[in-house]
Amino acid sequence: METAGFPKASPASGPFVDEVLNARVEALKLLADHLPDRVRVVVLGPDLRIVYSNEPAWTQAAGCDTERPALCYEIIGRRVVRCAPCPAVQSFATGEAASAPDASGADFPCGISRAVPLKSSHNETQSVLVFLNPQKGAGKAPIPNRGVGDLEGREGEDRLGELIGRSLAMRQVFEMIRLVADSQATVLLQGESGTGKELVAKTIHRLSARCDRPFVVIDCGSLPEALLESELFGHVRGAFTGAVSSKRGLFEEADGGTIFLDEIADTSLQFQAKLLRVLQEGEIKPVGSSQRIKVDVRVISASNKDLLEQVKAKAFRQDLYYRLAVLPLSLPPLRERREDIPLLVRHFLAMSCRRHRQPIRAVTPEAMQALANAPWPGNVRELQHVIERAVVTTGGPELTCKDFVGLAALPPCGDLRTVSRSAARQAERARILQALQEAGGNRVKAARLLKISRASLYNKLREYGIDREQEPRRIGIADSQ
Template sequence: MTHSGFPILIVDDEPNIRSGLKKGLVKEADLIETAASAEEGLEKFHSATFHLVIADVRLGGGMDGIELLKQLRQIDSDVAVIVITAHGTVETAVDAMRAGAFDFISKPLDLNLVRQQVRKAREHRELRQENQSLRTRLADAGELSNIIGQCAAMQDVFHQIRQVAATEATVMIQGESGSGKELVARALHDLSDRSGGPFVAVNLGAMPETLLESELFGHEKGSFSGASRQKPGCFEQAAGGTLFLDEVTEMSAKSQVDLLRVLESKRFTRVGGEQVIETDVRVVSATNKSVPELIQDGSFREDLYYRLNVIPIEVPSLRQRRDDIPLLIEHFLQHFCTRHGRPMKQIAPDAMRALVAAQWPGNVRQLRNMVERLVVTHTGDVIDSDELPGDIQSSQPAAANALPASLSEAVETCEREMIAAVLAECDFHRENSAKRLGVSVRTLHYKMGRYGLH
């Protein structure tokens, strides 16, 4: 049985190799074309669609297989290329893999091995297509990798994540502590072509300076007191995946130089070692500080900032996305009631208004911890405002006197409070509430969903 939708092009200057591969792979594809030179191969590649190219390194004519591989990948970055040669060396294999080859096979060819690699190439392509479909479905759902938000500010963050996730560009995420910067980093990883690789997060602010170099780059046995064995660092652990450097602005001047050198050269050595190691990671960093101010006072290198900040993403504070607070509370209630085996709880309207108006200096992390505490300690089914933590209650006067961030936020806050008050007075009877508000039931239903007034 042939596999439709996986056309193959074979490029080799030996007729016997071309015909042998074509016959041997007839069950692996519905279309197999051959070419005797790189130039002919390029011509056929331009005139038809091929998902896999099998090419010899040494070809008659002016272009070899490695150059052909580079040109094919420029035309179609999704095409898989298997390189074959009778003169297999480590250097040739390295050159082929660096140029983007899917695999490298030495002659004389083992047809079973070739078939196996062709199937792997096909499976790899199908997996990428499935990942792309998953990315599209996640994006359409308005929720990315456990990041929940419907307000305009979060939709803008979602849009940026979708735009840059599939690229290799370094990203710097800025935002207050607890706002969800690591979740954004994980979303960038989950929606990227590196999603099958590891996601390694390291908090540079919590790392002693004496251990930071070893943590990032690893060390050899005996390289310092206590180094009883060889240990790979974060750059090795994250190979093929994403390395998330949190609180990157807390690094010392020396560590900043070391990081900049690795970002520029894509190479490093372990502490106490001599072997140069190639790094294959995507670096995403985060900070809760104003980097331009740190550059101005000399505590952070400007050249490192430009390396890390190719794509900036600003995560809004919870105060800037108050519309999302009811939605987040509902999500955390469901999560923690299930986790701790508690019956589902509800937030009374007055309590919800107080929570929406609170200042939340700890952002989403503070909100999450508070909801878990309420789930564990509260015995009733409905949580009233006087049962909220004291710090939330005490913050209400300041929150009430605080000016909204914009006119639209002021209008939405007023609308939310009015709808909540009318719903409470009408015992959440939608038709009566809609009449009192002078809107249709459908409009009221939409507004209730928007403001989390269930």
């Protein structure tokens, strides 16, 4: 809804100077106005003035009319001064999501339960998306049946579909997934390799109205440009050598559903121009054909690189970034959600035991602690591989520290000095790998980032067995959870 006195926003103009931020607010408005009553959202400017609120949130505030942009604590909280501490203020200050000390929002008259920053094209927090606790208003509406079984789950559970986690970072991801699922806008998933971007894309699809239509995945970085264009848009017979028959493209195959473009940053500028036209016009042109075909496809893309940095480096089209990043979602690395590791370990352990027809096994407390303290540069996928390898190569009812010996991700169990020394080495190795990835495999730039000499970096690479072949493509593990 547009509340009285609030400026209207559009991708080209709106309450903010930054076009990317205006586009994100507009996309949130389009989807939030059609969400169930239990989802009550407000968008705030840096001075805590309300830029937008959906109908349930405004009803919760008693629908006060105002002739000027309203301050959130005046309208929603009915106060003359803001609540302290305020999650929205904290989110503006830190650039990170913030929650009420009491998850129910009971400490705040306005009922704020969580605040999530909305970033501008310069990665600055210029607005905040606020979630209100529905119990502060007209009551909590039941969760609607979306026809996907128990995929949504209940509030407080530690999974959403196949995604697992109870950490604050993952609860925020779950909430954003629910928020964006019913939108038709494009979604950009960003995060390190192995954080589960494909699984998040699949969950968004399964929660959406397109859930009964195809979900098509393509790894843009694994195909040469000519073949990628043919795979996505199709081709007609004789379009190129070897095209003995016409072929439908994946966009056409996904008509009515969702297409997931993984590693979108690895595409060429020429291909990006063609993809931009598809997103703008909603139509494709098969290779070798002069006719265009209309398609209705929701696009979810993913990258383990910072696309804004790629735009600044002229390696990615700015206009395509704006189209893809209407609804951006960042996935946390495993080291930032360590409290989820025991959940993931038990899940992967049970899954591996079933797959390899073994009785269900357990992990000793010492081994679980070692797993929780490991650096995990390959994130969730690396953890899954470590657990499966241990299940296959060992016996007995429990997995102990010795069952993980030789796996580079884990510090060994033992005396404190040994553990500390090993943890320091693993942390140093992980930082070197991260620097190489940030530098695109350029060792000179990596040494600069690490603030060491090039000779020292070469010695470290030899010491830790990091070969050129590992940079930068093999630094991470495949993206899925």
